[in-house]
Amino acid sequence: MPYRSTERTRQKKDAKRTAMMQTAVRVFAEKGYHAATIRDIVKEAGVAIGTFYFYFPDKETLFVHLYEETADFLLQTIYQAVQSRAALPQQLRAGLQAYVNIALYEPAVVQLLLVGGVGAVPSLAAKRTAFREQLTSIWQEALENALAAALIPPQNVRRAAELLAGGFDEVILNLLNHANPETEAGTAVPEMVQFALRAAAYVE
């Protein structure tokens, strides 16, 4: 059965790729991008150095893939949570809860996306802009729907979405530096929702 054999080989390889990616997030977070070496990553991931070069020509390429894939994961998770609800208050709450959950579970990933990426690898600047744009558009779409239903007054929803996107990220980053992130998250999510609803002048 040549197909299944190929499929199995592919899965095995993908597992190695995933292991390297997950290790790389940790290694970059601990040592910083420039101090971290390919050797550190393969050693911690328990794969041969040749395996690294099978997937990536160099450290920068791995880093760029890491940024893109973690950004996609974060965006999809938040978007799906928002779309699972119909009204703005519930959409904000679900989206922010999903975001906070990822931040608590994978702090290094969120730190990488929000703080660490661009200065380390200048070629990421355009990808960072795209990530910010997509994150903003999630909040913007929710505001546009509320505007269409006349639940918020006419306003520049793009600007409001930028303000929310940046504001939420600031709170989430501060959460990660908090002594007790889980407890703090319990008040942060409803406070962010209330702030956003007031800012958009949502009619209950």
Add this chain to the structure above:
Amino acid sequence: MPYRSTERTRQKKDAKRTAMMQTAVRVFAEKGYHAATIRDIVKEAGVAIGTFYFYFPDKETLFVHLYEETADFLLQTIYQAVQSRAALPQQLRAGLQAYVNIALYEPAVVQLLLVGGVGAVPSLAAKRTAFREQLTSIWQEALENALAAALIPPQNVRRAAELLAGGFDEVILNLLNHANPETEAGTAVPEMVQFALRAAAYVE
């Protein structure tokens, strides 16, 4: 007059230091921190390489000083603008206008502070946190005064200040990528003020 001679020498040296700092912001913005060399900086600044080493042991030290000094400049300018007014709406407007003015006049400085720093030099992480903390405290103080005067209802002003700090920065970064930043700034400042006043439930 030995004092004046020393003083004049000091001023001349400080002028060279300032020239290197100003050039470094540009060079880092163009090439990225890691690609930029000390040679690039001294060449563009028109100083001898020995002058560089008179002030800084290495590129990272210059970068850290650059980050700290530009952060202090930005924070002081915003803080003074806020303090020059008494009521929350005018404080927000003056502070944001001062911030936007710096961003329009020195985009590379603001880009460095908000995006580029930490990934490039991991030792900046603590300084970035301090910068965010101080920026947040400017907005928090304005909210606390409004709260004390019962112009906003009881709320977690620290959280609101985090949301504003992050939100304002997002808008300002987007402004810099805009085709026509000056025109865009004309609507961005009043929109940010309105958003903030609504979010804090300010009573007019």
